[in-house]
Amino acid sequence: MSADEWVWVIKKDVTGREMWRYRGRVVARYPCGALVEAFFDREEMPFFGVVLRPGDRFLEAYFSDRWYNLFEIHDRDTDALKAWYANITRPAEISVEAIAYVDLALDLLVYPDGQQKVLDEAEFAALPLTVDERLHALAALGELQSLWAAPGAPLRWQGLRGLFAT
Incomplete structure (x- = not known):
């Protein structure tokens, strides 16, 4: 993999x-996924207590x-962690x-x-999904919530790369 590998x-x-x-720059590829670096390219916007700024x-x-x-999500000036968003x-x-994905509306915002904070539950409920898709989506939300459930949660010290080892 080249350091100059870019994807849509x-x-x-x-x-x-x-x-x-x-566009995003591929940081690493794994058998089950990829890690990409991208920069926020919209106007500054407040988002549930986090301010997203161009260049974050x-x-x-x-x-x-x-x-x-x-x-x-990291601050554009200090690189400090602002939040995780799933x-x-x-x-x-x-x-x-x-890298293409189908968004199922349901989101999880985790502060440092x-x-x-679970977001967009009403939008998720209104989607025309199969029972199987709903069960997978809700299981995924539960898995994500458990990643931060205990003090010393893995993502706080291991970062996103650690998710590919599990």
Whole structure:
């Protein structure tokens, strides 16, 4: 893998329609996923107590065998951790040129102190999903919540790379 390997990251809705696309630099590839670095490219916006600013660094973990992706958000000036953000998704489609995922609306925001906030539950409930998809999505949310459940949670000291070893 070249340090200059770039991919398109493509967010889709449940119908498969593309909602958003941006470029990210591949940090590492794994048999079950990829780690990507990208930078926030929208206008400054407050987001549940976290202010996202243009240039904030996102380290993003995508999995072909899990029903979520996970973003570690760092401040553009200090590189301090602002939060973790997880999208509940269908498993990602990962190729040489792109990483595409279908967003299932349900999200988890985790603050640096470990406090958690589940987002968009009403949107998730309104989606036309199968019973199996709902069960996978809810299990994924539970898995993510458990990653931060105890003091010394793995992501606080191991970072996103550690998720690929499990």
